[in-house]
Every structure is written in structure tokens, then in C-alpha cells.
Amino acid sequence: MNPVERKDKARLKSTHAASASSSMSDLSKESIPGNSITRHLIEQLRRHPKRVVFTEGEDIRVILAAARLVEAEAVAPILLGNRERIREIAASHGVSLKFIHIIDPPLASDFELFCKRVENMARYRTLQSVNPAEIVARPHYFGALMVQYGQADAIVGGNQALPAAYFRALLHTIKPLPTVPKIFGVTLLTGSHLKHVGGSEILFLADCGLNPNPDVAELAAIAIETGKLAHHFLGRKAFVAMLSHSTKGSASTPDAQRMVAAASLAQDIALREFLDISIEGELQADVALDPSAAEIKLPAAEARPTADVLVFPNLDAAHISLKLLQHVAGAEVYGQLILGLSRPAAQVSRTASTEVIFGTAAAIAVEAIKFHQLYPDGEI
DSSP: OOOHHHHHHHHHHHHHHSSSSSGGGOOOOGGGGGGGGHHHHHHHHHHSSSEEEEHHHHHHHHHHHHHHHHHTTTTEEEESOOOOHOOOHHHTTOOTTOEEEEEEEOTTTHHHHHHHHHHHOHHTTTOOOOOOOHHTTHHHHHHHHHHHHOOSSEEETTTTSSSHHHHHHHHHHHHHHHTTTOEEEEEEOOTTTTSSOTTTTTTEEEOOSSSSSSOOOHHHHHHHHHHHHHHHHHHEEEEEEEOOOOTTOOOOOOOOOHHHHHHHHHHHHHHHHHEEEEEEEEEEEHHOOOOOHHHHSSSSOOOOOOOOOEEOOOHHHHHHHHHHHTTSSSSSSEEEEEEEESEEEEOTTTOOOHHHHHHHHHHHHHHHHHHHHOOTTSSO
């Protein structure tokens, strides 16, 4: 176990000892702040706390979210940035940094080790003008290296940077999953006032941020991986809808046929791998979510559960739908969680609130629980 991991585990243990409650198992759901989704996430993390590194720690929203995660006894936060600057920001807002670890990458004990590892990466060997120290000093790269080499369980970033810079660091540093053609993003959506929001008051929307026009194989992979994510979060069979402007052949456009083919391929994969995921498509959004609409448009079909996962045909449809649901309907959204990488990673927007950063960190930490269960030695 490396020094950072030992310190974080000791810190988390101290947090629990200092708590007014004698054990995490004694804490009730009612004692967990937030909505039903974040309470569900925190409840899981209290049994399996994880270390989450925030790449842009000089941000009061991140500091507040980290303090809240500590208070919930769910996550051991690691903030990257200038130590004194973070302390000043926290002090000026009256936020305690107790049990929050702060690392200034160029001053870190593992800086030279990470430099050597970057220098040995094949993708950098032909770049003679690149100085490994310059790369490792960048918080996005340092945080990604921490996750890749087991010094943190998950990473959250993007709150102060353009998405391209953050994604570039992830792609250059964290190994991709060989079974996923391209990385993609999943956004969690909830809201007690919303109608037909999944079978557990949560929807998983994909891909809302990365791939403009995924092909059949990519759409099938998105359906499978998001279905796995939903199954892990919900603890039951996940229901996936491949969305289109068409329902079961009501239109025969190329885009509709692409979703039909993707659904068929995903169904074959789920069957072959014995996955507890139900995949259906192509479906219009109302058929996927509203049982009364499904009964009218598919009168001969059996009653179906409300979809948990919505897979969109392209980035425009997904992103526009997400923003309308968020800004017009008032849905609460978390993420996006980046799937297709061999380590848990999440991106938040530059406009993200403290609540969004808190919920996104909790969500990706829960995904880290699955990673540790599947790969206890840390290797894929």
C-alpha cells in the first residue's frame, strides 16, 4: 500500500471514529441529506467508502462538495491544487478541510515516479519536445495517473476547464476497455415532481456528451455498458430503451433502422453474456416511459416496465433533451459518468452546482465499488 493510500485509509477511519454515530451500519437513511438518489448512493458508500480525486480543487463548489462528502462519511476527498490557495478559499467561506487531503502536483511525493511512468508510455516516446514534468504537473493528468495506478478510486474534473482538456488527459493516461469501441458519457436524471422517471425514480441517459453520431456497434456498446451501470446502481434488472422517432417500424428511415440494428446486436450480447438487462428498440420516448402511450401505440404488446436507460440515436438529440429536462422541467442531473475506461471517471460542467458535483462524485464512487468487486487486484 502506497503512502497516499495509507494516509487516506487512516483519515477515513478517523472520520468514522470521530462521528457521533458508533458505526456506519447504525446510520439511518433519514440521517443522509439530499434527494432519494443521493441518499441511495451515500448509503452504499457508507458501507464501502472510496477515495475520489478532484482535479480542480481551487473551487469553492468542489471544496463544499468535498466537505459534504466527508460529513456523510462516504468519500475520502483528494483535492488537487495550491495548498495555501485552497485553504484560503475554505477559510473565507467557513468550510472545514478536516479529513480532506490536498495535493499540489509538482510538490507531491509521487511526482518523480509519475514522470518516469509518463516517460515510459509508448504514446510519448516519439514526442521529443514533450517534457514529462510539464505533463504530470497538470492536475488533470496527475489525477488520472493517481486513478490509473491505484492511488485514488475515482476521478472528477471539468468544473473549471474545457471538456476537451479533461478528456484528453483521461484518454492519454487511463487504459480503455477493450470491449467498448469508444468512451461515452452517461448522465443520471431524477426529480420527484417529474412523471415516468424510471422504475426507481432515476433515468440513465446516454450518450449526452461525447459521440456525435455513434454507429450500430457503438450504440450497442452504449446500451450494454449503461445497462450494466443501471443494474449495479439499482440492484435489479435494468430496462433499456433504444430511442428513435419511430416505434417498431412506424417509420423506416435509415436512422430508425440503425437503432433497430443496434438493439438487435445489444440483445445478442446481453443474451450471450447472461446479463440481467432487457433491451428494446426502436421506441419513441413516450412509449419507453409512459405505459398508457405504449398501450395505445403497441396495443398487442405485453405490459412493459418503464425504461431505466434511454439510449439516444445521436449527440444532438441526447444533449438537447438533457438541457430541456434540466432547465425547463427542473430535473436534477448528475454526471456525466465516463464509461469505456478501465477506471471510474466523471466529468462535470463549468456551470455545475455544488449539489451536482456532490452527486456526481457519489455516483462515480459507487461505480468504483463495482470496479473493486470485479478487479480486486486493480488490473483489467
